[in-house]
Amino acid sequence: MSEFKYDLGILGLGYVGLPLAIYSIEGGLKVFGYDINSEKVSKLNNGQSPIEDISNETLKKSLKSNLIFSDDSSTLAECEHIVISVPTPLTDFKPDLSYVISAAKEIAKNIVKGQVIILESTTYPGTTTEVLIPEIEKTTDLVVGEDIFVGYSPERIDPGNKEWNFKNTPKVISGINEKSLNKIKSFYEQIIEVVVVTSGTKEAEMVKLLENTYRQVNIALINELAILCNMLDIDIWEVVDAAKTKPFGFESFRPGPGVGGHCIPIDPKYLSFKTRQIGKPVRFVELAQEINNSMPSYVVNRIIERMNILGKPMKGSKILILGVAYKKDISDTRESPAIDVIENFLAKGVEIAFYDPFVDNLKVNNSEIKKEVNLKNFDDYDMHLLHTPHSEFVKLNLSQYNVPIFDATGSDFIDDAERI
Template structure:
């Protein structure tokens, strides 16, 4: 019989933490969620979910099944397991672990002996041992491995993915010692179908950076080929479609307007930060960043070419962005290439509107117009198709007379100008 009254406490209730508290409650665990954003806690406690993967009804059901949410960390002391899922952004292009340290402080102030602490935020190898543990130990006066247990488990959630979700995506786990690893494995086995154990926290931290850097580099590679194929007058989409018929040794990636979100543009910087400590750059990361960062400018250049062909000057023209989220079927616009594209077009005197059923407003320096439906679409000189939300498949684009530049290569816009 456990001495704890709550199975799981989660710090940080965003894209990672909220699904974790809801799914764990569904799996029959007693769960406490702490987020220091009081407004968010209020909204969540009123049953309003800010993310697409968790519906308001799912959240309400979890709340009625005992999920406790608070903007105060005290109840962490009653939790057997504590998962940290706070942001790990870049500040001045450097890893910013201030949120992890703040979370560690909340744990240190509310710790109970025998607790199991797991970091899930994406970070560079060494963070659990060099940053998280010293902070908890200093605040609490307790010793990791003796008084409490610690591990790292990367989060692989793919917002908007309807096939691979919380339960069926294998979970990599690690601990600072054998007992920690065993306890953490036992915990995740209660809520996830397959648990993969690695030998230490640094290996587990590195797994996440390998996965996301792999995507970042391959996206950059296909983006570079798309630009070159356009210059060579070769249809990159035909090439990709044919290449992906190879049943082995090839995984297809798609060109696009750039990379966005909280992971792909940011995580590789955590890897570079670590390797620079041993005097080595990750050359692939630097090149991939350079290429992916130029994609919004490339798209603007292609739009300019198209407008020239249409005989329309950019200045005072109107362009509608179809989709502004960084990827399909979600509302997240963090680091979205759309933001760079909009800024660039605005600097050339273009009036911008956007149509994105997932996004209510966009934080741009010059305010832009949100189109709620397509009734006023004919006032635009060009549509820039940026994010291929699934519901756009229902639109009959043949009926739309405005010329379209498609930065995503979707099947149903085959007759438009494409990246």
């Protein structure tokens, strides 16, 4: 019987930390969730979930079990395992580990012999041993690896994915020594179906960067081919659909208006930051970034061409953007290419509104973008741009409106759209 009151303490209750809390409760664990955002904590305690994958009902049910949330970190001292799932953004184009460091300080303040600390935030190889552990060691005399145990486990959560969830997605785990690894393995085996062990924390940190760089590079490849196919008058969608019938050696990626979210645009930059420290750029990453970053303006230029053919000047025209989240069926607009698209249109004097069932407010360059709420007004626009293929859009029957559609998503539910 453990002397700790909680099996798990989580720092950071966002897209990664909150599902971890809920699935751990479902796995029979006692969980304490800590977040510096007091407003978020109070909403969570009132059963209001900020993310689509966790319903308010599920959250309320968990709150009736062994789950508590707080903006006071002192309860971390009562947690046997502690997971860090705080943001790792870019600031001034560089990895910003300040959240990881402040999380490490909170842990160190409350540290107790026997605790197991696991970093789940995405980061560059070396962070666990070169940043996290030294930060904890500043405050405690406990011996890392003997008195307290440390490891890294990348999070693979895919918001909005109904098939692959926290429990059934294999989880890569690592520890700084065998004792740490054994404890981390026993912990995750309680809540995850399959765990995959790497020999050290650097390897586990690198796994996440490989996965997201792979996506970024392949998305860039198909985006570049989409641009070239358009110039060659070849239908890229037909090409992709035919190519993906190959049962081996080919994974299909689809063109789009760019990449967004907290992972694909950011994580490869963590990798190139690290490799530049040894004087080597990751050339694939940098080229892929350049191509993906150019997609919003490519979309805008294609629409300008279309409007030209229709004899409509851009200045003063009205464009409705359907979907502004960075991907289907979620509300997250972080790094969404829609923001660049809108910025680009606004600079050309276009009037922009958006329609997104998941997003209530959107600010671009500090200005609030109008949200169209009335389907009856859809006819008042000069162009509809399908930016994010939310499932709900299938029911909209966009073809009923007498407005040209530019489809940046390659959806199969609109017949008469101009496609990327």
